Amino acid sequence: MASVHPVARDFVHYGAFAPSVDRALHDAGWRRVEVEQLEHVPEALRRHDAHVALLDLGAGQAPMLRRVERLIASHPSTEWLAHVSEHALTDKHVCEVIYGSFFDFCTQPVDINRLLAALGHAWGMAKLGPQAASAEQQAALGLEGMVGASTALVELHSQVRKLAAVNVPVLVTGESGTGKEVAARNLHRLSARARGPFVAINCGALPEKLVQSELFGHERGAFTGANARKIGKLESAQQGTVFLDEIGDLPLDAQVNLLRFLQEGTIERIGGNEHLRLDVRVIAATHVDLERAVAEGQFRADLYYRLNVLRLRMPPLRERGQDAEILARYFLERFAREHGVHARGYSREALDAISLHPWPGNVRELMNRVRRAAVLCDGGLIHAQDLELESDPAEGRCTLSLEHAREQAERELIQQTLRETRHNMSECARRLGISRVTLYRLCKKLQVSLGSAA
Ligand SMILES: Nc1ncnc2c1ncn2[C@@H]1O[C@H](COP(=O)(O)OP(=O)(O)OP(=O)(O)O)[C@@H](O)[C@H]1O
Ligand SMILES: [Mg+2]
Structure with missing residues (x-):
């Protein structure tokens, strides 16, 4: 009944239906947007914000199929349904295209129940897609690139929004590739300084001799080769945010000057004697344990306390449940759109492999594997071996998967209990029914980080 569907669901249709089919669709809450040419499909999808399209493949001639494949490859977040005659299904090429590129197909003459089921299923899948989720999330939260x-x-989204509003330093911690820089950019974008500059510096990549001058600038003649005044990165971030990546690599003498800036809000260019007052927020990031660096005398304790006012801990990907799969779909869709690659989905075993892999290189590793697989894979689907996640599918797979599955389950339970006990190790061990020593050993083995959330 039409009244059950207060909001009609649009789908784009390249083809035509008899009035009786149209009526049945309408009664089931669907609105059919008919296009007369294949080339008009993208525009119709955009205009109606539709995520499902039904294409009549006609006689399934080769040039038409090539156009269809190109169209589908360039719209990976749309779910595609094919409408074909039984006769066309005897053609191997037609079958390959349907299998490789479409979500589902219906045969002619139309079986309305079958069509409604396919549409509903495709609609549901399109809604689940990471693109829809991320677009909604981003609209709701104003966060970019944190899918x-x-x-x-x-939780991280909510912390970023809270920390963005406060004008004090933030220390972003997390393993390599977890998105520390992405978070820092969001902290800036969501802050009152959003219109000011965001200046990123990798402290580990600066030659030691140049660090001071890069950060604080120098006056002409300050040292041999200083032929002109140079404005440092901090000064160039005036009214904005400076992102000091790999802060643990900052040499000790630069640490002194940075501390002075954090305490007094002023800097001095090298060779100058003027105290310049700056209005710059500092966000620092590290993937090393700064507490240990302090204990070992590599990092000034007073600077550490100044930077560590607010802390944002980026969770490793292995603590993020389904996110690996969501991100894999998101990256694939992005590459498909940017580079027109053919791959538009993952096989079931590829998705299993993605969720079992511990992702030591985190989001960056995932992105790189997906990128490589998207380029190298042959058909429309990416398989585990395209992702190089399974070297020997024949033998060891079963034991390997079982072991991974067990570790994954243990990891998730420990992480969840740690969160529930606010990282109280004794309480966590008690709840899990193991000793503290065993808990520490397991955390180490499963690479569960012990640091508490910000
Ligand atoms: N949640 C996310 N959603 C989408 N892309 C992400 C997400 N997190 C990270 N990325 C992407 O992963 C890559 C690594 O992120 P980023 O450079 O911020 O990590 P990092 O923690 O600074 O790593 P490193 O310690 O190695 O410098 C980037 O290309 C980034 O765009
Ligand atoms: Mg980084």
Whole structure:
């Protein structure tokens, strides 16, 4: 009944239906947007914000199929349905295209129940897609490039929004590739300084001799080769944010000057005697344990306390449940759109491999594997071996997967209990029914980080 569907669901149709089919679709809450030419499909999808399209493949001639494949490859977030005659299905090429590129197909003459089921299923899948989720999330939260739906990521979103509003330094910690820089950019974008510059510096990549001059600038003649005055990165971030990446690599003498800036809000260019007052927020990031660096005398304790006013911990991907799969779909869709690659989805075993892999290189590793697989894979689907996640599918797979599965389950339970006990190791061990020593050993083995959330 039409009244059950207060909002009609649009789908784009290249083809035509008898009035009786149209009526049945309408009664089931569907609105059919008919286009007369294949080339008009993208525009119709955009205009109606539709995520499902039904294409009549006609006689399934080769040039038409090539156009269809190109169209589908350039719209990976749309779910595609084919409408074909039984006769066309005897053609191998037609079958390959349907299998490789379409979500589902219906045969002629139309079986309305079958069509409604396919449409509903495609609609549901399109809604689940990471693109839809990320677009909604981004609209709701104003966060860019932080895709995911896990509890850990949702918590992170909320922390980023809270920390963005406060004008004090933030220390972003997390393993390599977890998105520390992405988070720093969001902290800036969501702050009152959003219109000011965001200046990123990798402290580890600066030659030691140049660090001071890069950060604080120098006056003409300050040292041999200083032929002109140079404005440092901090000064160039005036009224904005400076992002000091790999802060643990900052040499000790530069640490002194940075501390002075944090305490007094002023800097001095090298060779100058003027105290310049700056209005710059500092966000620092590290993937090393700064507490240890302090204990070992590599990092000044007073600077550490100044930087560590607010802390944002980026969770590793292995603590983010379904996010690996969501991100894999998101990256694939992005590459498909940017580079027109053919691949538009993952096989079931590829998705299993993605969720079992511990992702030591985090989001960056995932992105690189997906990029490589998208370029190298042959058909429309990416398989585990395209992602190089399974070297020997024949033998060891079963034991390997079982072991991974067990580790994954243990990891998730420990992480969840740690969160629930606010990282109280004794309480966590008690709840899990193991000793503290065993808990520490397991955390180490499973690479569960012990640091508490910000
Ligand atoms: N949640 C996310 N959604 C989408 N892309 C992400 C997400 N997190 C990270 N990325 C992407 O992963 C890559 C690594 O992120 P980023 O450079 O911020 O990590 P990092 O923690 O600074 O790593 P490193 O310690 O190695 O410098 C980037 O290309 C970034 O765009
Ligand atoms: Mg980084």
